[in-house]
Amino acid sequence: MRWATRRGCHVDRTACAWLIRCFVDPGAEFFFVGDPAEAPREAELFDVAGARLSHHGDDCSFETFLAEYDLEDPVLAEIAEIVHDADLMDEKYGRPESEGLDSIIRGMQLALPDDEALIHHTDALYDGLYAYLRREVL
């Protein structure tokens, strides 16, 4: 399936891309667009204002994905807290990991040429976060 989001991915979008590949659609194909109108017609938009899979109320897009796809994995719920704090910077959950994740991904954005390369690298980051939290949560 095709998925599209805005260019210049930061925490929420990189985390959503990882979530899609690992838990929703292993064969996912991603498109990064300057304007949502440029997205392929059949692509599902995410983290785009007004889309189904986007911010809603207080939730960031990652949290919306968990609700929309009934992903009840407690480890994902923890990652959602970290992503929320890094994305909305409101310290809702007071997760200390958020600040580190925010800095690392900002740095990777500067170091990597495009979003496709970025999400390949950040996948490893979220795999690691998942493995680490899994030990603590389960």
Place this chain on the structure above:
Amino acid sequence: MDAAGVGEADAGKTRWLILIYQLPREPSRHRVAVWRKLKALGALYLQDGAAALPEDAVTREQLEWLQLRVREAGGEATLWEALPNTVAEGRSLVDEFRASREAAYKDLIAAAGRLRRKAELRSDGALLLEELGKMEREFRAERRRDYFRSPLRNEAAAALRAVRRVLKEGVEAERSGGAGGGQ
């Protein structure tokens, strides 16, 4: 100072984002929430319902979500990218941003001084470390919205480092002192 030098060069070039919005008077919680979020981002109100931030990927994204939030709450919001008409106007906005962070840094520097004196007098290090952790979090939040490096930033950072050093030494002395005391 070096920080001021950076600002001089930046002042004319900085692009700004301006969120112009209007929300229904009631319920007031939406207006409060939007105001709080803008304050947390370090935005300055140019006038009622018009808030400015220097443009970067983060401020753009945060303001886009805020715009959506205003609309979801039944209000109107438009987001603009802007350049001040004159260098002087840009510079005065930068100065205003810097000044807006000064008070918070001053408070942090004063609080760090008080904590340091406490640390030098008393020995309940663990409790004081917790207090310091809170202040360090406040400092990081302040630094995030300090877009033009207020001159007091370095002073605040140094004050916090100094307290941490005193506290660490105190806690270690407490530990070895306790062991030596044969408790």
